[in-house]
Amino acid sequence: MEHLMQLEFLFAGFAVFWAGIFVYLLLLQGQLRALQREVDRLEERLAEAETAAAPRPTPRP
Amino acid sequence: MNSISGALRTVYGWWWLVLPPVSGVAVMAMIIGALVVAPREIVEGEVQRLLYIHFPSILAAYGAFAVVAVASVVVLWRRDMRWDAVARGAATVGVLFTGLTLATGALWGKPVWGTYWTWDARLTSTLVLFLIYAAYLLARAMADELDEAAARFAAVFAILGALDIPLVMFSVTWWRTLHPQPIVLRPGGNPAMPPEMLLVLLIAFLGIGALAVWLTVLRSEAEWLAKRTAALRAVADRYEGA
Numbered sequence: 001m002e003h004l005m006q007l008e009f010l011f012a013g014f015a016v017f018w019a020g021i022f023v024y025l026l027l028l029q030g031q032l033r034a035l036q037r038e039v040d041r042l043e044e045r046l047a048e049a050e051t052a053a054a055p056r057p058t059p060r061p
Numbered sequence: 062m063n064s065i066s067g068a069l070r071t072v073y074g075w076w077w078l079v080l081p082p083v084s085g086v087a088v089m090a091m092i093i094g095a096l097v098v099a100p101r102e103i104v105e106g107e108v109q110r111l112l113y114i115h116f117p118s119i120l121a122a123y124g125a126f127a128v129v130a131v132a133s134v135v136v137l138w139r140r141d142m143r144w145d146a147v148a149r150g151a152a153t154v155g156v157l158f159t160g161l162t163l164a165t166g167a168l169w170g171k172p173v174w175g176t177y178w179t180w181d182a183r184l185t186s187t188l189v190l191f192l193i194y195a196a197y198l199l200a201r202a203m204a205d206e207l208d209e210a211a212a213r214f215a216a217v218f219a220i221l222g223a224l225d226i227p228l229v230m231f232s233v234t235w236w237r238t239l240h241p242q243p244i245v246l247r248p249g250g251n252p253a254m255p256p257e258m259l260l261v262l263l264i265a266f267l268g269i270g271a272l273a274v275w276l277t278v279l280r281s282e283a284e285w286l287a288k289r290t291a292a293l294r295a296v297a298d299r300y301e302g303a
Binding site: 002003005006007009010012013014016017020021024028031032035038039042045 | 106108110111115157165168169272280286294301
């Protein structure tokens with residue numbers, strides 16, 4: 001009975017350890033995704049700014 | 062200077078090739094070694110196998126906090142925000158492994174001591190270490206990415222926080238604690254454990270150590286990218302506002 005209880009705590013310890021590492025990696029992935037979105041937004045803003053700053057073609061007479 | 066920078070880049074490139082497979086293989090070997098190969102401890106029984114993740118985790122945390130302290134010194138000395146990203150990345154890994162040490166220690170303590178937690182010097186000083194760097198990360202998260210003054214204040218806090226590490230390490234020799242005395246890193250003595258257990262423990266050090274270094278590199282890189290993105294956003298805001 002005590003042996004079984006010890007195995008339960010051993011399993012719980014290993015499970016908590018790997019769950020912690022897994023959650024950390026998920027959070028890191030979330031941070032990287034947010035950065036990717038931010039870079040995409042900055043690229044869009046840059047493209048819009050370049051379009052607005054480009055000289056308009058003069059109409060032919 | 063360019064040659065040093067080039068050498069650092071080469072080492073950094075090698076890390077990406079070496080660390081993931083080394084940590085993966087060593088961690089698999091550690092799991093098999095801890096659960097199958099290592100002999101059962103006579104007094105504590107099966108639950109003693111938690112040693113193979115508990116002890117390497119706190120050493121990984123000490124290493125990560127040492128990196129935070131060194132990077133923080135460089136932040137104050139060179140005022141280079143790249144090192145602030147390294148300090149933040151290492152602090153998250155240190156907090157992670159300190160938390161895992163406290164959790165696995167509690168699960169080990171219940172069947173052996175009869176309680177998950179006791180306010181003994183080793184456990185309390187480890188909890189204080191966890192809270193110090195959790196507060197550091199909270200303060201850094203609340204400040205602006207590009208705020209150099211906040212980075213310098215945080216660096217001072219991180220350096221002072223590292224003073225808790227020797228307190229944690231020597232707490233079991235300075236005070237009477239429920240936590241056992243050191244059995245591996247004993248002052249002036251050989252490890253007090255059979256060679257099979259010691260071998261598995263060494264593999265666990267390698268696996269969890271490599272995992273901690275890899276996570277630190279990943280997180281530091283992410284923090285540096287976040288700073289560069291924030292700087293670009295600030296430039297774009299100024300450009301559009303002009």
